Amino acid sequence: MTVFSNQAFDDHEAVQMFCDRETGLRGVIAIHSSYLGPGFGGCRYWRYGSESEAVEDALRLSQGMSYKNALAGIPFGGGKAVIMADRNTPKSPALFEAFGRAVDRLCGDYITAEDVGVSVQDMEAVARTTRHVSGLASKGGVAGGDPSPKTAMGVFHGIGAAVARAFGRNDLEGLRVGVQGIGNVGYYLCSFLADAGARLTVADINRDSTIRAADEFGATIESTDNILAADVDVVAPCALGGVITADLVGRLQAKVIAGAANNQLADATVGDLLRQNRILYAPDYVINSGGIVSVAAEYQGNASDEDVDRNVALIADRLTEIFAKADKADRPTARIADEMAREAINRSEIMPRPMSTDSAVAN
Ligand code: NAD
Numbered sequence: 001m002t003v004f005s006n007q008a009f010d011d012h013e014a015v016q017m018f019c020d021r022e023t024g025l026r027g028v029i030a031i032h033s034s035y036l037g038p039g040f041g042g043c044r045y046w047r048y049g050s051e052s053e054a055v056e057d058a059l060r061l062s063q064g065m066s067y068k069n070a071l072a073g074i075p076f077g078g079g080k081a082v083i084m085a086d087r088n089t090p091k092s093p094a095l096f097e098a099f100g101r102a103v104d105r106l107c108g109d110y111i112t113a114e115d116v117g118v119s120v121q122d123m124e125a126v127a128r129t130t131r132h133v134s135g136l137a138s139k140g141g142v143a144g145g146d147p148s149p150k151t152a153m154g155v156f157h158g159i160g161a162a163v164a165r166a167f168g169r170n171d172l173e174g175l176r177v178g179v180q181g182i183g184n185v186g187y188y189l190c191s192f193l194a195d196a197g198a199r200l201t202v203a204d205i206n207r208d209s210t211i212r213a214a215d216e217f218g219a220t221i222e223s224t225d226n227i228l229a230a231d232v233d234v235v236a237p238c239a240l241g242g243v244i245t246a247d248l249v250g251r252l253q254a255k256v257i258a259g260a261a262n263n264q265l266a267d268a269t270v271g272d273l274l275r276q277n278r279i280l281y282a283p284d285y286v287i288n289s290g291g292i293v294s295v296a297a298e299y300q301g302n303a304s305d306e307d308v309d310r311n312v313a314l315i316a317d318r319l320t321e322i323f324a325k326a327d328k329a330d331r332p333t334a335r336i337a338d339e340m341a342r343e344a345i346n347r348s349e350i351m352p353r354p355m356s357t358d359s360a361v362a363n
Pocket of ligand 1: 114115116117147148149151180181182183184185186203204205206209224238239240241260261262288289291292
């Protein structure tokens with residue numbers, strides 16, 4: 001396993017492996033950049049094929065969080081945790097309490113929340129052993145709670161901006177949208193889209209999820225193999241990363257890709273291909289930043305739910321700016337977004353951080 005020479009390393013500030021003998025917990029916390037503030041990003045619980053895969057996923061995701069947080073204008077750097085799921089160590093409150101202790105040892109340099117495979121209930125267990133956690137049970141009217149509905153809301157606004165750019169229209173009535181992955185975000189996204197009059201096609205490896213979408217939103221069910229190449233106007237990848245490949249670009253029928261999944265492009269050259277094929281790509285870490293906006297506001301403790309909704313709606317403006325810059329320069333949207341994010345990070349100054357006096361853990 002390599003870290004420094006890993007393609008995804010990108011000068012990470014810190015990569016920590018953690019382990020808890022009692023619960024069998026094993027995982028990685030990666031902190032990409034703390035230029036704008038402590039590393040903030042969710043925790044993924046996933047069955048990886050190897051340690052190397054887990055490390056690479058943590059690195060790629062935490063770099064994405066740096067860029068996401070920078071462009072969302074929130075005072076946090078990028079970090080991410082992955083827990084290596086194992087059939088011998090199923091999810092349990094004790095496992096997440098142990099994860100909380102691993103987070104707490106970093107004294108606030110990394111703040112955690114939900115990602116794939118992790119629920120509000122899991123984060124409640126984490127909160128028993130560290131205060132550097134967000135996405136806890138919501139307290140009505142106050143910002144916070146499960147970030148998925150806010151992520152979906154941001155993706156919905158982003159689809160609106162992309163459709164305006166690609167099709168020159170300001171409504172989604174009758175628009176055909178294919179959604180890959182009807183999990184936490186995908187389900188809420190379908191609900192927003194159905195309310196706006198879009199016609200949905202959905203796919204998920206979990207058949208119950210697609211049946212629910214068919215029942216509740218009148219969605220047509222598509223095979224998981226074909227959903228991204230389906231005959232629709234927009235595809236919204238809302239499952240896992242790496243799904244937009246060079247091979248797929250030639251088969252795509254949609255003119256817009258705008259979804260929640262992190263790291264959608266298999267590699268940066270796929271973004272170039274999309275541009276050449278006149279397919280508009282909404283950079284993933286811009287369109288899916290609604291959740292981090294929500295949990296960051298919760299962590300800072302100074303915002304109402306309405307404030308969060310207002311900030312999430314700004315995702316449309318941010319994407320419109322990126323689309324315009326990309327058109328002006330005739331360059332891929334993904335590269336424009338990366339440059340804007342790096343500029344925002346480089347503009348910041350490294351603030352001297354006081355020595356930590358943090359010991360928030362309940363003994
Ligand atoms: P989730 O685990 O609740 O949902 C993912 C869904 O995708 C599941 O229903 C799963 O069965 C399905 N799936 C997996 N592989 C599939 C395949 N090959 N084809 C079709 N469906 C498949 O996760 P989520 O919280 O909804 O997040 C979805 C994506 O959005 C992830 O990439 C996540 O990193 C990203 N994201 C989530 C949030 C958030 O607030 N939850 C925020 C930003 C980004």
